[in-house]
Amino acid sequence: MNGIAHYLDQLLFGALPYAALLLFFVGTIYRYRAQTFSYSSLSSQFLENRQHFWALVPFHYGILVVLGGHLVAFLLPRQLMAWNGVPVRLYGLEVTALAFGLLTLVGLTAIVVRRLRDPKLRVVTSRADWVLYALLLLSVATGLETAIFHRWGSSWFPTTMTPYLWSIVKLSPEVGLAAAMPWAVKLHLVNAWLVIGFFPFTRLVHVLVVPNMYLWRKRQVVRWYGTKPSTANH
Amino acid sequence: MPTNRFAHPRAPGGRAALPVGLLAGLLALAAGPPGAAEEAATYFRQNCMSCHTIGGGRTVGPDLKHVAERKDAAWLEAFIVNPKAKLDAGDPYALQLKEEARGAIMPPIAGMTPEIARSLLAFVAAESALPKSQFAGLEVTDEPFAAADLERGRALFRGGAALANGGPNCLSCHTVRGLGGLGGGRLAPDLTKVYERLQGRRNLASWLQAPATPTMRPLFVDRPLTNEEILPLVAFLEEAARAGGEDNAPTQPTFLLLGLGAAAVGLVAADAVWRRRLRAVRRPLVGGRHD
Numbered sequence: 001m002n003g004i005a006h007y008l009d010q011l012l013f014g015a016l017p018y019a020a021l022l023l024f025f026v027g028t029i030y031r032y033r034a035q036t037f038s039y040s041s042l043s044s045q046f047l048e049n050r051q052h053f054w055a056l057v058p059f060h061y062g063i064l065v066v067l068g069g070h071l072v073a074f075l076l077p078r079q080l081m082a083w084n085g086v087p088v089r090l091y092g093l094e095v096t097a098l099a100f101g102l103l104t105l106v107g108l109t110a111i112v113v114r115r116l117r118d119p120k121l122r123v124v125t126s127r128a129d130w131v132l133y134a135l136l137l138l139s140v141a142t143g144l145e146t147a148i149f150h151r152w153g154s155s156w157f158p159t160t161m162t163p164y165l166w167s168i169v170k171l172s173p174e175v176g177l178a179a180a181m182p183w184a185v186k187l188h189l190v191n192a193w194l195v196i197g198f199f200p201f202t203r204l205v206h207v208l209v210v211p212n213m214y215l216w217r218k219r220q221v222v223r224w225y226g227t228k229p230s231t232a233n234h
Numbered sequence: 235m236p237t238n239r240f241a242h243p244r245a246p247g248g249r250a251a252l253p254v255g256l257l258a259g260l261l262a263l264a265a266g267p268p269g270a271a272e273e274a275a276t277y278f279r280q281n282c283m284s285c286h287t288i289g290g291g292r293t294v295g296p297d298l299k300h301v302a303e304r305k306d307a308a309w310l311e312a313f314i315v316n317p318k319a320k321l322d323a324g325d326p327y328a329l330q331l332k333e334e335a336r337g338a339i340m341p342p343i344a345g346m347t348p349e350i351a352r353s354l355l356a357f358v359a360a361e362s363a364l365p366k367s368q369f370a371g372l373e374v375t376d377e378p379f380a381a382a383d384l385e386r387g388r389a390l391f392r393g394g395a396a397l398a399n400g401g402p403n404c405l406s407c408h409t410v411r412g413l414g415g416l417g418g419g420r421l422a423p424d425l426t427k428v429y430e431r432l433q434g435r436r437n438l439a440s441w442l443q444a445p446a447t448p449t450m451r452p453l454f455v456d457r458p459l460t461n462e463e464i465l466p467l468v469a470f471l472e473e474a475a476r477a478g479g480e481d482n483a484p485t486q487p488t489f490l491l492l493g494l495g496a497a498a499v500g501l502v503a504a505d506a507v508w509r510r511r512l513r514a515v516r517r518p519l520v521g522g523r524h525d
Contacts, residue, residue: 098493155406180448
């Protein structure tokens with residue numbers, strides 16, 4: 001056997017996941033207890049709003065749908081396979097997923113460009129932010145590469161990657177399943193573990209404290225003192 | 235007392251189960267050969283049968299009947315554990331095997347150890363001594379396939395017909411020429427010429443009984459294709475090879491263009507939906523113009 005490759009596979013697909021998950025759980029819990037008020041996306045919306053729309057909206061809708069798709073493949077592999085059993089449904093799903101992946105790329109690129117270009121924003125951008133953007137860009141790029149050049153992920157993920165991920169959960173990683181994948185997929189996977197491990201140290205923690213009740217709470221009317229009644233639409 | 239925790243009413247039965255299990259295990263060990271042979275047969279079925287017969291002639295790899303008479307045990311054991319090492323070392327017999335298999339190299343088998351290799355060789359020797367081994371290979375008809383077989387094979391490949399044991403349709407990872415739609419998957423090789431590569435029906439059918447590559451083995455080891463599925467698939471792939479060429483449908487740009495189009499629609503929709511909300515309210519707030 002090729003010794004070095006074997007140990008590298010064990011390290012990246014057998015050990016790294018646990019290091020990442022340990023960091024994730026210990027880090028997020030510790031940070032929430034020690035620095036509760038740092039749990040924030042640290043929004044820069046009030047500093048710049050024109051480009052922000054084209055960054056924030058495509059990125060968030062894109063990543064939510066794409067991550068949701070990964071989650072469905074992880075939790076409901078049989079149902080996903082049944083859906084994909086008819087080619088037209090498979091093609092529809094893949095095109096939709098690709099579109100949301102592309103939206104994620106557009107949004108993320110706009111996020112990075114906006115931060116690079118605006119001096120005010122560069123001041124409020126930490127080193128951890130830049131590292132995070134690099135990791136996320138790599139993640140989206142390798143994800144799109146997989147979607148386009150290693151089709152059809154929505155059919156092979158549930159039969160190959162889902163058993164791998166569950167083997168991690170069951171504490172007996174089947175490294176071979178991941179190691180047999182093309183390098184774009186492996187890079188995507190390793191990068192995902194890195195993002196999970198780095199998660200507690202970044203503004204990504206806002207994912208855990210999304211104020212979901214905003215979606216169904218009553219509207220609030222904002223009134224301003226000392227000005228004539230607003231004519232703007234709310 | 236702490237030990238009282240174990241004095242549960244159900245404990246005696248639970249304890250009894252252990253010796254009984256042990257006894258059964260010991261009996262199985264004492265019986266030895268039948269259990270071991272069955273285990274070896276299962277292993278052979280899952281890992282070796284796709285390319286080798288025992289007394290059925292060459293398929294992708296050589297017929298293993300009386301293999302021990304061709305090469306000594308130490309060589310065979312080392313080759314089974316790491317075929318590529320022997321080839322890389324320029325071993326003349328290994329190179330000859332590669333030549334005879336028209337360039338096909340035996341893939342490394344995950345988890346193979348010298349112990350497993352030894353028990354496999356013992357199993358092959360025992361099977362070689364039989365008048366007809368259970369692994370003498372498939373009988374595949376030379377008759378032309380029927381149009382119904384072709385259609386069924388196409389449905390099994392593309393989806394539309396589910397595989398009996400729950401395996402994924404071929405389209406998930408493979409493509410062939412003329413599939414229609416956006417074509418097949420690109421994770422794994424184009425199968426347009428697999429019929430030629432494996433040199434015909436019998437090898438292809440044998441291969442499909444227990445696909446042994448690192449990617450396919452874990453998928454199909456518990457969900458094997460049935461013979462009723464293998465023959466139509468062989469018919470379909472034979473037809474694909476007859477038509478010739480690689481998968482030449484220009485699907486890659488089509489797929490990407492469809493995705494780009496849908497993403498553009500998404501952006502336009504977002505702009506339309508949020509035109510007033512973000513720009514009419516928040517910017518005036520920041521700018522201090524509240525009117």
